[in-house]
Amino acid sequence: MTDTPADRIARATPPAIARRVRGLPDRVIAWIFVAPTIFLLLAVNIFPLIWTIRLSFTNFAANKPNAEVKWVGIRNYTRILTDADTWANMQTTAHFLIWTIFFQVLIGFALAWLINRKFKGNDLVTTLIVIPMMLSPAVVGNFWTFLYQPQIGVVNYVVEFLTGIPADSFSMLGPGGWARWSIVIVDTWMWTPFVMLICLAGLRSIPDYIYEAAEVDRASKWRQFWTITVPMALPFLMLAVLFRGIENFRMFDLVVLLTGGGPGDETLLASIDLKREAFEKWRTGYSSAYAIILFVTVFGLASIYVKALNRVKQR
């Protein structure tokens, strides 16, 4: 006997309820259901955003709430945009963005391509590989400082073991130019599985008959890879890059715990610089303007990118 939920419900419904008025009209229910979400998002995102815009035209300092607040027009903006330090931080951010995305796409795609050969146990290994990206970036970043310790750290030991470079001759997070690569390594370690998972979905979405047709046409494996695999997985790959790009543009937790922006300003990403201005130097007005500039940048870049993504999808 089939017993679908609908059957069960039909049996269980007393006639009294069946005859009852239908309750509120759908339109009203829709609003009741959606309103709390929209309200909360307006209160915690849009209202603060508008507030930030307002603050960005003032010289307000949050640690001196009673001081006189003056309107300064666009002075905060001109100061930020003409400051050489801002552009240096943007370059640090760009370095971090470009190299993390480069390595994550390279390794992530390669892994997905290998996993897609469906060897025995690939599901289990995939689950294991994914673990780093689910962990707390702050706790992970903090722990990597332990692995990266100068002289006695495990990373230094492994480097000496493999290459013979003395372990006490360099410092992964200290001066010497390594720090900006150390943060790239940790981010790549953490987020490569993310790119891998999305690429894997892309590769699995390619129907077998396309390869079969290529086989019939005697296209080489190399040619199949470049004319079928890569173009068909491209929209997925681009989606992964979009997610990673947005996330790493706002990167904060992992790098704060690893380097805090140091040594000096070597790894001072824009969002860490912003945190220093806002919550250490308490230049609230100035940092509000800075925040708006970052927000407009990420939003603008993301919109342009999504347009490109849609164009690739339509092809």
Add this chain to the structure above:
Amino acid sequence: MSAHSVTAASRKAKWVAGILVVLYAVLTLLPLLWIISTSFKSGPDSISYPPKVFFQPTLEGYVNLFTTQARASAEDLATLTPPEAWYDEIAWADGMIIVGPSRFGQRFLNSVIIGFGSTFLSIVLGTLSAYAFSRFRVPLRDDLLFFILSTRMMPPIVVAIPIFLMFRSLGLSDTHAGMILLYTAVNLSLAVWLLKGFIDEIPRDYEEAALIDGYTRFQAFVKVVLPQAATGIASTAIFCLIFAWNEYAFAVLLTSGNAQTAPPFIPTILSVGGGIDWPAVAAAATLFLLPVVVFTILLRKHLLRGITFGAVRR
């Protein structure tokens, strides 16, 4: 045609792929294994060079993590009654006396309260609006959905300044309620998008049958849709929980004591001497990361969906 499909990889190709991927998995899990092994090391073992792979395991790190200790001289120790509990003995062996619990338990509890509280709220609000977006003709539907998604793109620091000021004037600074509300708002975009995808997949027929049978919309939603969306709701909940559990930026900027969660606290764990107590930090990290590993394994079927906001489903 031959027995095997032309598109399936050959045996050799499978072996090579398998070995390479397993190699990567081992390599990528080594840092985590190192964290776990460090949590069982003594202080000197944890910072010895060359690093020790084999060592005498001890629970010192865990004891230090959960307790506050004071250094006692040999003469002082001699005057005291010998320790009875095993954790007292461990501290004793280092010339320490346990004087009370540490703050870690409280911070961990805060993470649990704020994590579950915000997950519950985001799931309730998220399910309601996901259902409405999925089934009703909501005016400006696509714009609202995009607006909900775009809130996730906002760098936390951008809104942190006014939220800091807002919380200060509402008395929500460093409170559980404030953090729960904040994390709920951050997680809502994920909850709405994921749940809408799951509810879209439930056929409308059942609900319509229930409506014809005289159920009100709300009854149909509670008795027909919710049970069928249970798996989707559960996996969305785990995603929200993991996010709230892992969050650092808001926690470090907006909490300092009372409602501080574990992530901003763990890096500040110091030994009595004043340096970083690595075995204790490792113990904290192990305890903090382990639940997430378990959840990740539970979630494996829905991982892809969760991390892409439902953009990629299979």
